[in-house]
Amino acid sequence: MQNIIYRTNIQGNGFLKPRSQFVITLAASLLLSLLLRLPIGGEAFTGSPAGDSDSYLDLSRADTVRVSILGNENPGVLRINAVDDMIRFRTASGDSALLGPGDGFAFLYLQHGKVMFRKGDRVLESPTLSFSNSVGLTQVFVQGFGNRLYHGDFEILFDERQNRHLIINRVPLEDYVASVIGGEMNFRELEALKTQAVVSRTYALWSIHRSPYAQFDLSDDEQNQVYVGALPVRPDYAEAATATSGEILTWSNRLILAAFSSTCGGATSHNEDVWSGDPLPYLRSTGDGGACSVSPHYRWRLQVHESELSELISSRYGYRFSDMELDYDTAGRVRSVVFTNGTGRRLLFEGNEFRTILNRHSDTIRLRSTRFRIERDNGTITFTGNGLGHGVGLCQWGAKGFAEAGWSYRDILSFYFTGTKIVDLNTIESKQIALSG
Numbered sequence: 210m211q212n213i214i215y216r217t218n219i220q221g222n223g224f225l226k227p228r229s230q231f232v233i234t235l236a237a238s239l240l241l242s243l244l245l246r247l248p249i250g251g252e253a254f255t256g257s258p259a260g261d262s263d264s265y266l267d268l269s270r271a272d273t274v275r276v277s278i279l280g281n282e283n284p285g286v287l288r289i290n291a292v293d294d295m296i297r298f299r300t301a302s303g304d305s306a307l308l309g310p311g312d313g314f315a316f317l318y319l320q321h322g323k324v325m326f327r328k329g330d331r332v333l334e335s336p337t338l339s340f341s342n343s344v345g346l347t348q349v350f351v352q353g354f355g356n357r358l359y360h361g362d363f364e365i366l367f368d369e370r371q372n373r374h375l376i377i378n379r380v381p382l383e384d385y386v387a388s389v390i391g392g393e394m395n396f397r398e399l400e401a402l403k404t405q406a407v408v409s410r411t412y413a414l415w416s417i418h419r420s421p422y423a424q425f426d427l428s429d430d431e432q433n434q435v436y437v438g439a440l441p442v443r444p445d446y447a448e449a450a451t452a453t454s455g456e457i458l459t460w461s462n463r464l465i466l467a468a469f470s471s472t473c474g475g476a477t478s479h480n481e482d483v484w485s486g487d488p489l490p491y492l493r494s495t496g497d498g499g500a501c502s503v504s505p506h507y508r509w510r511l512q513v514h515e516s517e518l519s520e521l522i523s524s525r526y527g528y529r530f531s532d533m534e535l536d537y538d539t540a541g542r543v544r545s546v547v548f549t550n551g552t553g554r555r556l557l558f559e560g561n562e563f564r565t566i567l568n569r570h571s572d573t574i575r576l577r578s579t580r581f582r583i584e585r586d587n588g589t590i591t592f593t594g595n596g597l598g599h600g601v602g603l604c605q606w607g608a609k610g611f612a613e614a615g616w617s618y619r620d621i622l623s624f625y626f627t628g629t630k631i632v633d634l635n636t637i638e639s640k641q642i643a644l645s646g
């Protein structure tokens with residue numbers, strides 16, 4: 210029997226652990242799935258759907274969302290401006306300071322384990338700092354990055370585990386949805402925007418309940434949903450949020466895992482073919498008949514030197530391959546990549562895992578999707594592919610195509626999410642909803 214190289218830690222240094230017995234691993238863990246998304250691009254992850262089927266979301270907690278903002282920028286100093294209403298800052302011990310419109314900037318210095326507030330002569334120091342602006346907008350300026358405007362309240366705290374500060378914005382759900390539509394989908398077709406509104410709201414609620422982080426529900430980047438704050442929200446983004454206010458997607462009265470990605474390239478995949486876990490009845494492979502063919506990512510081609518791929522695999526896994534084999538799912542996506550070498554040892558990746566690792570660790574090999582074929586010729590590998598993103602659930606460019614063809618957002622949602630029903634969360638009498646999966 211051939212040896213399978215067994216990787217126990219795909220998140221960390223990705224080391225290999227040869228095993229004598231035939232072991233196949235490659236669990237697409239939640240963290241793995243959170244690794245990478247591309248904006249419109251975007252592809253709301255989804256971890257393994259397997260879980261506690263008796264899990265309920267308390268809808269009374271679902272009117273606000275806790276978003277970790279500016280995590281990628283990881284700023285050392287924030288400048289805060291009150292745009293149109295008074296902002297009150299509070300330390301952990303209850304000291305407070307006020308900042309009004311026209312007062313100019315207050316400075317927040319994020320130092321190891323503490324936050325220092327400074328406005329003129331007024332200085333506060335605290336391990337955590339919260340500030341709130343109940344009705345107005347808060348402007349947050351980061352040197353070298355720019356400024357953003359936010360609704361809602363903030364809390365800054367130091368996360369020992371990540372050795373950095375978390376800046377958490379508690380934002381009303383519907384404000385969040387209106388912002389995320391623009392972050393994820395800048396199309397003009399209102400029915401496509403409404404489709405994204407329902408999907409993003411459903412995804413946010415799922416995240417409130419299933420966030421792997423204690424301090425927040427979602428990050429503001431492609432790992433979850435792109436959230437850039439209150440502006441610029443085009444009027445049609447707000448209209449799409451308002452027109453679908455409170456609407457969420459359910460299957461058999463349960464909140465669904467509303468996965469989405471940019472461009473399926475012709476067909477979406479079964480969830481279990483892309484991530485490990487049980488099949489979900491509403492995340493089935495669906496051919497969308499070229500609805501997303503207007504996407505700039507519908508067809509792509511990438512040529513790389515075989516030595517680049519070989520170097521990357523060798524440096525991360527200490528393994529030199531001589532051959533590679535691909536296995537495909539019914540939608541035409543690579544389900545697994547198997548490398549072999551002269552000694553008969555093999556190295557396995559799930560298709561989506563392979564894409565994620567290459568995109569994260571290679572400057573040159575960027576795989577937009579796993580819907581690709583390869584040709585090896587004389588030291589060159591040519592990837593010929595379709596689509597962008599993981600390809601499970603909603604195809605965003607397909608939603609645009611169908612909206613152009615006159616479909617309503619309800620038609621589009623029931624097309625990509627088989628057997629689902631739209632429910633207004635405000636009409637659920639029990640004020641709680643079970644999660645599917």
Ligand SMILES: [Zn+2]
Pocket residue numbers: 472473474475476497500501604606607
């Ligand atoms: Zn598509």
